[in-house]
Amino acid sequence: MTLDEILPDLRRQSVDARHTETGLWAASMLRDRISAGQLAPGAKLSEEPLCEVLGVSRNTLREAFATLAREHVVTRIPNRGVFVTRPTADDIREIYRVRRFLESAALTWSTSPRTDALHAAIARARAARDNGSVPGMASANQDFHAGVVALTRSDRLNAQMMQVLAEMRLVFHSMVANPLFHAPYIDDNAVILDTFEAGDRQAAAALMVDYLRRAEEQLLEAHSRA
Amino acid sequence: MTLDEILPDLRRQSVDARHTETGLWAASMLRDRISAGQLAPGAKLSEEPLCEVLGVSRNTLREAFATLAREHVVTRIPNRGVFVTRPTADDIREIYRVRRFLESAALTWSTSPRTDALHAAIARARAARDNGSVPGMASANQDFHAGVVALTRSDRLNAQMMQVLAEMRLVFHSMVANPLFHAPYIDDNAVILDTFEAGDRQAAAALMVDYLRRAEEQLLEAHSRA
DNA sequence: CCTATCGAATTGTTGAACAATCGTACAAGC
DNA sequence: GCTTGTACGATTGTTCAACAATTCGATAGG
Known part of the structure; x- marks a missing residue:
C-alpha cells in the first residue's frame, strides 16, 4: 500500500x-x-x-x-x-543476534518470577491458531517474547526489545507472509515456559536459542526467495 | 590501482x-x-x-x-x-541492571574469541594506575567492558552499551570523584578475562555479575552521600 | 508569612524563503 | 549503441522571523 x-x-x-x-x-x-x-x-x-x-x-x-x-x-x-526501512538479510541476522542475547539472558538471570502474562500470551496464540487468525498468532507470539524480556524489569532492555520487535514486523511485511509460519512455534513457547517454571533456567535459555535459530533460518530462507 | x-x-x-x-x-x-x-x-x-x-x-x-x-x-x-541529565539513584540501578545482562550474556554466549582488545585495555588500565592517572584508569576500564560486549558482534547491543557507558560518565561527573574508585577493579577484570579464556564462561559471567554488583553498591553509597 | 496576579523570558510551533542536491530528459560525441 | 555533458523541475536541507504557550520571579495585597 x-x-x-x-x-x-x-x-x-x-x-x-x-x-x-x-x-x-x-x-x-x-x-x-x-x-x-x-x-x-x-x-x-x-x-x-x-x-x-x-x-x-x-x-x-x-x-x-x-x-x-x-x-x-x-x-x-x-x-x-x-x-x-526495507530490512536486509544482514538486518535479519542482527535482529536475531539481539533477540538471542536478550531473551536467553532474561530467562537465565531474571529476578521476576511473574509469568502470568506469558501464560496469557500462549493462550491467546492458541485461540488465534484455532480461529485461523494469522495476525492474532503473530501478535500473541510477539507478546510472549516481549514478556520474556519484561522479566528483566529493565526499561532500557524492554525498549530495545520493543524496537527489535518493530523491526520484526517490518521483516514480515517485506516478504510474502506464510500463513503457517507462526503455528509450529506456539507449542515451543509453551515448552520453554514450562522448563523455565520448573526451575531449569539454563535449559529454558538453550531451548530459546534453538527456537530463535530455527526461526531466523526460516526467515532468511524466505527472504532470499523474495 | x-x-x-x-x-x-x-x-x-x-x-x-x-x-x-x-x-x-x-x-x-x-x-x-x-x-x-x-x-x-x-x-x-x-x-x-x-x-x-x-x-x-x-x-x-x-x-x-x-x-x-x-x-x-x-x-x-x-x-x-x-x-x-543528572542521574538519579534509580538511574544507577537501571544502568547496572542493563550492564549485568549485557556483559554476562556476552561472556556466556559470545561467538567471537578475539580478546586482544581486552588484554590491551587491561594493560592500559595498569599503566594509568602506575601513573596515577584517574581519567586514564576510567577510560581504560570502560574500554574493557565495552570490549566484552563487542564480543557479541552485534551493532545494536554495542550501541546500547556505548549509551550506558555514556550515562556512566554522567554518574561519575555528578558526584565527587573518588581517586581510588577504579584501582581495585583492574585486577578483577584480569581475573574475569583469564577465567573466560580458560573456557569457563559460566564462571566468568558469575564473576562479572559479582563485580558489577559491588561497583553498583559503591556508587549508590557515594550517590546517597552527595 | 502566605497567596494571587502580572510581566519578562524562554520554549514550542509554524510558515516562508533560499541553497543544495537529485532524477530525468535530451542533445552531442565516440 | 553506449557513454558523456547539460539544462530543468522537483524535493530535501537549513535558516530565519514571527507568534502562541508556558514558566519563573517579583511585586502587591491579605
Whole structure:
C-alpha cells in the first residue's frame, strides 16, 4: 500500500484534539501505520503531502522523521528523502543476534518470577491458531517474547526489545507472509515456559536459542526467495 | 590501482567530511563536551546562546537535542528547557541492571574469541594506575567492558552499551570523584578475562555479575552521600 | 508569612524563503 | 549503441522571523 492510499485515513485521525510534543505525536501516528503494514517497506514518505495531512509543519514532521530513523523504522537517504526501512538479510541476522542475547539472558538471570502474562500470551496464540487468525498468532507470539524480556524489569532492555520487535514486523511485511509460519512455534513457547517454571533456567535459555535459530533460518530462507 | 579498489576508501572519507545531517553533527559536538565533563550534569542548555556558538539555527539545534534526549544524555522538560541529565539513584540501578545482562550474556554466549582488545585495555588500565592517572584508569576500564560486549558482534547491543557507558560518565561527573574508585577493579577484570579464556564462561559471567554488583553498591553509597 | 496576579523570558510551533542536491530528459560525441 | 555533458523541475536541507504557550520571579495585597 502506498502513501497516497492511506492519506485520507491519516487525515481523519489527525483532526482530533491538541497534543503536547507534536513531533512525538506525529512520529507515533506514522509508527502505527508502519507497524500495521499500511505503509509497506520501501514506501517513500514525502514531506509535503504528509505535512498537509497531519496538520503539522515541515520542521515538526522532520523531528518525527528523526525519531523514527533512530528506531530504524525509516531510513533517511540524504537529499533523496525518507523511506520505510526495507530490512536486509544482514538486518535479519542482527535482529536475531539481539533477540538471542536478550531473551536467553532474561530467562537465565531474571529476578521476576511473574509469568502470568506469558501464560496469557500462549493462550491467546492458541485461540488465534484455532480461529485461523494469522495476525492474532503473530501478535500473541510477539507478546510472549516481549514478556520474556519484561522479566528483566529493565526499561532500557524492554525498549530495545520493543524496537527489535518493530523491526520484526517490518521483516514480515517485506516478504510474502506464510500463513503457517507462526503455528509450529506456539507449542515451543509453551515448552520453554514450562522448563523455565520448573526451575531449569539454563535449559529454558538453550531451548530459546534453538527456537530463535530455527526461526531466523526460516526467515532468511524466505527472504532470499523474495 | 583500479577504480574498484579505491571506491570503499573514497566512500569512507566522504561520510566523514561532509556535514550533511548538521543536526547529528551538533549532537556529537554537545555529546563530546558532556562526556568530557565540560558541561556538568544539571547544566541548562539554553537554545539561544548555543545556536550562536555552534552556528546553527534553533531548528537544527532542536534536532540535536532530540538525538541526545533519546540517548538519555540530556533531559527535556517541556516549556522549561533542556538540561544535562543528572542521574538519579534509580538511574544507577537501571544502568547496572542493563550492564549485568549485557556483559554476562556476552561472556556466556559470545561467538567471537578475539580478546586482544581486552588484554590491551587491561594493560592500559595498569599503566594509568602506575601513573596515577584517574581519567586514564576510567577510560581504560570502560574500554574493557565495552570490549566484552563487542564480543557479541552485534551493532545494536554495542550501541546500547556505548549509551550506558555514556550515562556512566554522567554518574561519575555528578558526584565527587573518588581517586581510588577504579584501582581495585583492574585486577578483577584480569581475573574475569583469564577465567573466560580458560573456557569457563559460566564462571566468568558469575564473576562479572559479582563485580558489577559491588561497583553498583559503591556508587549508590557515594550517590546517597552527595 | 502566605497567596494571587502580572510581566519578562524562554520554549514550542509554524510558515516562508533560499541553497543544495537529485532524477530525468535530451542533445552531442565516440 | 553506449557513454558523456547539460539544462530543468522537483524535493530535501537549513535558516530565519514571527507568534502562541508556558514558566519563573517579583511585586502587591491579605
